[in-house]
Amino acid sequence: MSRVLFLSNPYDSSASPILGLANELINKGQEVTFFSSDEFQGPVEGIGADFKPYKGDLDIFHEKKSDESKSGLISALLEPMKFIDDIVVQIRGLKFDYAVFSPAYPYANIITQLLGIPKAQFGVAS
Template sequence: MSKILFLSDPSQADVSPILGMANEMVTKGEQVTFFSSDEFKEPIEQIGADFKAYNRELNFFRAGRTLNEEKPKSGLISALLEPMKFIDDILVQLRGLKFDYAVFSPSYPYANIITQLLDIPKTEQIAYH
């Protein structure tokens, strides 16, 4: 049984195709850990995957206001300005877990860094339309 880490931008366009792949892996007996935001917790857990949520305060994928800003800051802009806060949160949540490989979309901003830091030997980047 392989242990697979799924990393997804928490948008319907990113989660749907990757969730289908995760479902196939779970059906085949693989152990799947899936990172996304709280709005996708139920569908992820329904397929039998282990759900991990981005920290609400650090969920850079969503647009939101910070305390010192009048306009919302884009999730991607926040992620680019403060990447280590986001990456560190994921690493803390995955501490002690080992994965055989990771699956992520081409748009996932820190997949290569995260997989290197977790010493995941093989990564799979999926493209879909």
Template sequence: MSKVLFLSDPSRADVSPILSMANEMITRGEQVTFFSSDEFKAPIEQIGADFKAYNQELNIFQGEKAVEDEEKPKSGLISALLEPMKFIDDILVQLRGLKFDYAVFSPAYPYANIITQLLDIPKTEQAVYN
């Protein structure tokens, strides 16, 4: 039985195809840990995967919030671009102590190469076709 890490942009276009793949892998006895946003928690847990949520303040996939005060920290994509290690470190902290045989992610997933290198696991890109 393999342990598989799924990294997903939390959009239906990215989650749906790899959620189907994760479901099939679970049916075959694989253990799946699936990173996404809270809005996809129910469908991910429904297939039997272990759900992990992006830290809301670091969630690069959420829409940019209006910043009223220039001194407030930037969130979402801007924060990830300026300080990518905060985003990556959050994922690594949540995965501390877990070992994976490989990772699956969409081609558009940012930092997948860095995350898989730091975890020392092979990666598989899942092409998404519309």
């Protein structure tokens, strides 16, 4: 049995396709840990995956909430380590065989290098 780390951008066009893949892997006996935004907690847990929320705003299309906050895009570009560190802290002590991520996921290369695991990009052809 493999343990798989899923890294999803927090919007439906990114999370939904790889959620289907995660479901198929779980049905085949794989263990899945799935990172996304809080709005996907129900669907992720509904397929039997371990849900992990992003603490920061990774939605690069999200509007600013106030003049003091940065948009997801600006924050992702200027403060990448805050997101990467959050993920690494949440998975401390867990071992993964590989990671699957959505095409636009910004930190997959860094995270998989830190963990020393292979990665697979999953996209849907239009």
